[in-house]
Amino acid sequence: MKKLKSILFIGVNKSGSSREATRVAEKLGYFIVLFTSNDRQYEQRELYPEIHKMVFVDTTNMEAMRTEITKLQKTGLDFKTIVSFVDPYVHIASLLCDEFCINLTSSKAIEMMEDKEETRKFLMKEAYSPQFKVIGPNEKVSGKLTFPLILKSPKSTGSKDVLLAQDLKQFNKHLTSLQKKYPEETIIAEEYLRGPQYLVEVIVYKHQPHIVAVMKQDITKGKRFIITGYRLLATVPPNLATSLDALCESIVNTFNIETGAFHLELRLTSKGWKLVEVNPRISGGAMNKMIEAAYGINLVEQTLKLFLGEEPDLQPTQHYFVYTKYLIVKRKGILERVTGKLRATKSPGVYDVYIKPKKGTLLIPPLSMGHRYAYIIAQGKSISEAVRLANQASRLIKFHMREP
Numbered sequence: 001m002k003k004l005k006s007i008l009f010i011g012v013n014k015s016g017s018s019r020e021a022t023r024v025a026e027k028l029g030y031f032i033v034l035f036t037s038n039d040r041q042y043e044q045r046e047l048y049p050e051i052h053k054m055v056f057v058d059t060t061n062m063e064a065m066r067t068e069i070t071k072l073q074k075t076g077l078d079f080k081t082i083v084s085f086v087d088p089y090v091h092i093a094s095l096l097c098d099e100f101c102i103n104l105t106s107s108k109a110i111e112m113m114e115d116k117e118e119t120r121k122f123l124m125k126e127a128y129s130p131q132f133k134v135i136g137p138n139e140k141v142s143g144k145l146t147f148p149l150i151l152k153s154p155k156s157t158g159s160k161d162v163l164l165a166q167d168l169k170q171f172n173k174h175l176t177s178l179q180k181k182y183p184e185e186t187i188i189a190e191e192y193l194r195g196p197q198y199l200v201e202v203i204v205y206k207h208q209p210h211i212v213a214v215m216k217q218d219i220t221k222g223k224r225f226i227i228t229g230y231r232l233l234a235t236v237p238p239n240l241a242t243s244l245d246a247l248c249e250s251i252v253n254t255f256n257i258e259t260g261a262f263h264l265e266l267r268l269t270s271k272g273w274k275l276v277e278v279n280p281r282i283s284g285g286a287m288n289k290m291i292e293a294a295y296g297i298n299l300v301e302q303t304l305k306l307f308l309g310e311e312p313d314l315q316p317t318q319h320y321f322v323y324t325k326y327l328i329v330k331r332k333g334i335l336e337r338v339t340g341k342l343r344a345t346k347s348p349g350v351y352d353v354y355i356k357p358k359k360g361t362l363l364i365p366p367l368s369m370g371h372r373y374a375y376i377i378a379q380g381k382s383i384s385e386a387v388r389l390a391n392q393a394s395r396l397i398k399f400h401m402r403e404p
Contacts, residue, residue, distance in 0.1 A: 003078035006031040007304070008069065010059055010093040011086040012048070014041075015354065017288040018085035021300040026050040028304065031077060035059055035068065059089060062096070069100055081307045085300065088155075090114060090281050104259040104309060112255065113262060113280040117154035117186055123254060123275065128247055128266075130274045132190040135175065137183060148192040151175060153182050160368040162225055164192065193267035193274045199230065200264045201282060201291065201299065202248050203312055204257045209248035210314050212299055213291050214240070217265075220328065226366040230286075231383050232294045232322040240268075247273055261303045263287075286324050286354065286375050293351040293377050294322040320379040322351070323386035325394050326372040329363045333401025340396035344376060347396065349389035351377040355397070362404055373399065 007030045012018045026032050034051045036042055037059040045054045053072075058064050069079065079101050084093035091110045097103040112118045123129045135141060151174045153161040161178060165171035171189075178187050197219060201212045214236045218229030236244070251257075251264070263283050265276040282288065282299055291299045296317035306312045338355050345353045355374045357363060364371060376393045380386030 002076070004031045004076055005029075006033055006072075006077040006079050008033045008035065008072075008079050008082040008093075008096075009051075010035050010065075010082065010084040010089040010096070011038075012036070012041075012051075013086060013284065014047070015356070016284045016286065017282050017300055018284060020288045020298075021083070021085045021304060022048070023050045024298060024301040025304055026052075028301070030080065033072060033077065033079075035065060059092070062092070065092075065096060066099070069096065073100075081304075083304070083307055085281055085284070085303075087279075087281075087284075088114060102309070104307060106255070106257055106260065109255040109257050109260065110280040113278050115154055116152065116277060117188060119278055120188060120190075123251075126250060126254070126275075128250075128273045128275045130191045130193055132188055135187045135189060137185065138179065141171075141175070141189070145171065145189075146191070147171070150190045150192055151178060152188050152190070153178055153185060154188055155182070155185060160224070164221075164225070193269055193276065195267045195269040195274075197227075197276065198264075198266045198268060199283060200244060200248070200266065201287065202262050202264065203299075203302065203306060203314060204252055204260045204262075205306060205312060207252065207258050209245075209252045210312075211236075211241075211244060211248060212297065212314055213294065214244065215290070220366075222365055224367055226326075226328065226369060226372065228326045228328060228372065229387075230290060230322075230324040231387065232290050232324070233383065234294060234319040234321045243273060247275075251278065259306060261299075261306065285326075285369070285372075286352070286377060289352050289377055290322050290324050293379050294318075294320050321381065321383040321386045322377060322379055323383065323390040324375055324377045325387075325390040327374040327376075327394060327397060327399075328366045328372055329399060329401070330365055331401075332362070332364045332404055333399075334404050335359055335361045335363055336400045336402055338374075339398045339400065344393040344396045347389065347393035349378045349380055349386065350393050351379050353377075353393070353397075363399060363401060 007025045033053045042056045082097040094107040149165045151163045163174040197217045203210045215230045215232040217227045220228045267274045302312035376390045378390035
């Protein structure tokens with residue numbers, strides 16, 4: 001029986017980097033299999049035409065997935081790689097890839113990067129590591145604390161459980177709330193880092209880190225820290241580029257990464273770069289499109305090629321400054337309609353417009369990154385031009401809501 005070369009994805013979102021990865025994989029000529037535990041996604045599988053086979057399985061149950069993979073292999077599928085571009089399945093996919101394929105990435109490094117506590121402990125001696133304290137389940141903190149402080153769950157993603165404490169009263173309130181939500185987990189208290197925040201996308205090939213994109217983030221502080229803007233730099237100032245190269249090399253050497261992809265969130269403080277977090281995958285949301293708009297590089301395609309044993313092509317074919325503006329709402333309401341998308345799409349400099357919610361969705365002021373409801377990507381010859389064009393287009397989009 002002729003084997004069919006195949007790629008298995010664990011989890012996929014309806015849009016964003018993970019969805020673009022499944023589309024690219026199909027264009028590369030592979031038979032695409034998706035394991036999902038999202039029953040709604042499984043029922044709506046016709047919305048995912050690039051996925052040739054969707055399997056409904058518990059994506060946290062390794063044994064159940066092993067059984068399904070073995071069954072699929074018996075039907076003639078030859079899995080070339082098993083991947084995930086979605087939290088929290090990157091490590092799970094890598095472990096399955098260890099068993100069923102030739103895995104070029106390091107499952108150990110991915111596991112540590114997925115756990116914020118492990119990452120903090122592992123990198124604690126590095127100059128870019130902020131001061132932190134690990135608080136055990138039900139533990140109360142004694143001794144002097146220097147405020148402000150950040151409290152977070154090591155397992156949280158998308159800013160859901162990152163809380164700012166300005167004083168002891170607020171600290172104890174946040175700690176109690178996180179310990180109640182995660183009774184068996186530790187909580188991390190970290191120094192509050194002052195300075196602009198940056199996101200850095202990195203590909204590692206033959207133990208060499210390649211910085212693909214650097215962007216400054218705009219943070220909106222409501223009940224949570226929500227990133228509502230990304231300023232992708234067409235050219236990185238030499239002093240920043242040199243220090244970022246050194247930091248990325250340190251991370252690659254410390255985690256001993258031969259092949260892989262990760263992104264860093266960093267603050268540029270008065271004491272230099274400080275690491276907010278590291279994630280073992282490309283950022284979700286509009287990240288792949290932002291990089292394509294700036295450099296003509298499809299990062300998920302190059303990441304897949306990397307996992308398949310090919311050399312990634314990270315040579316830019318263009319250089320634009322890019323600004324991505326995310327839209328949030330200031331009050332709760334049920335969405336009746338969205339107007340202005342077409343006008344925004346035709347607005348000068350606009351590369352892409354995406355509206356996420358459908359009619360009837362309850363919209364709320366953001367408590368996590370998942371509560372960003374649209375984005376506009378604009379290109380410019382300078383960052384100020386890209387920001388101006390994205391803001392200009394964003395003002396055309398209106399969410400019409402009724403009281404919930």
